[in-house]
Amino acid sequence: MKAKQLVIPVLSALVMFTLLFTAGCRSVYNATMENVFGYEKRELFKKSVTALQSEQKDAQKEFKDALTRLKELYGFQGGELESVYGKVKSSYDRCDSEAKAVHTRVGNMEDLAKSMFNEWEKEIQQYTNPSLAAASREQLRLTKDRYAQLSRTVRDAEATMQPVLGQLKDNVLFLKHNLNASAIGSLQGEATNIQKQIEELLTRMNASIAESDKFIQSLPK
Template sequence: MQRILTILLPILMKKRSWLLIAVVGWLALSGNGLSLPSGSLLPDLSIDRLWKEPRDILVDRVEDARDAQQETIEQFQTAMEKFKAVTGFDGGDLEAQYEKLNAAYEHSAARATEIGTRIDKVTSAANTLLDEWRAELKDYHDPKLRAIAERQFDDTRLRAERLIGAMRAVEQRTEPVLALFRDQVLYLKHNLNARAISSLDAERGRVQQNVDVLIRDMQAAIDEANAFIETLKIAS
């Protein structure tokens, strides 16, 4: 049965058959121990793929990735505010300040991880759309229409590659900024005294500069995502 499902599910997925919904529901509810094929054989098996067109799914995924980046910008700004608050600390419970800064760092790291997950989903949705589109190009009988469709395909493919590349670049740039934050948090954790505050204050300019550059690049990726979404909506 497992082997049969491995063969049938990709076919049903491509056609977005209601039979697939029944199969998935049966697998989820039955207690027979069967499982879906591995992700390498059937990537991105999500409920929206059962009834949405690949183009619409891609728009949704790009919007999700864009929103995740916007939330990450806001979180990094919050973390920077917490960092500044610690450097301006002039008495009281220093450990409480550390806890706030550490929480801000952890939230920032979680947001950065979410970006990576969202980009993976954009990549998967883009590949699904382009694979289906590429396969259908050969179905054209009119050479002029085929040429137009091929140009549209190439334009969409290049735009998708540029968007995903921009998002991946931003994802990579978050790592050194997070590492810089993490260093400051660790130093404060093990040196809850005035000397630690002085050290953090000396690093404030460098941290701020790194955060500003990251936010600028992330905003550029958000703008790229918005432009890509508009292109897909116009073409649909």
């Protein structure tokens, strides 16, 4: 009987998490973590920034790999073209997947930031000591300013992903439709442009990762 009593709550918890994740409902998940498991909004927000930073590093790694694959493609001197195409296609697919993951992380961070700032503003009204209220209000202002800078940098890096993905997809499709050496020659004309775009993206992602790290360090421990 005791075993059944233990199993039911565990199964219920598993079902709840499955529903939350399959529905893709960030707000419900965040509320559950806060209300059921006792996480503070500030803690959840900090975790979301850290998770985004980690996701950006993964995406950066995949775009670097894509750049390597493209250089191999443009330097193709003969051999198994099908194999080269397969590598470029796989690299594009991974980049696309990572870009979507970054987009999801950015949305989660923004949801939590809005929720945290709203709660902070309401709680300032509960102070009875004017000096403490003023200090908290100033801390809120500074945190908002730092977050605004982080958000701009993150969004800037995210937006730069889309043109790069478009160029990568064009290369993949053109190769798919023209698996011959002359197709490589046609793509080489675009080589400088797409390589420049990827390098710019990597630079922006570096800036975003650094900004995330600076913001995390600025949060109260």
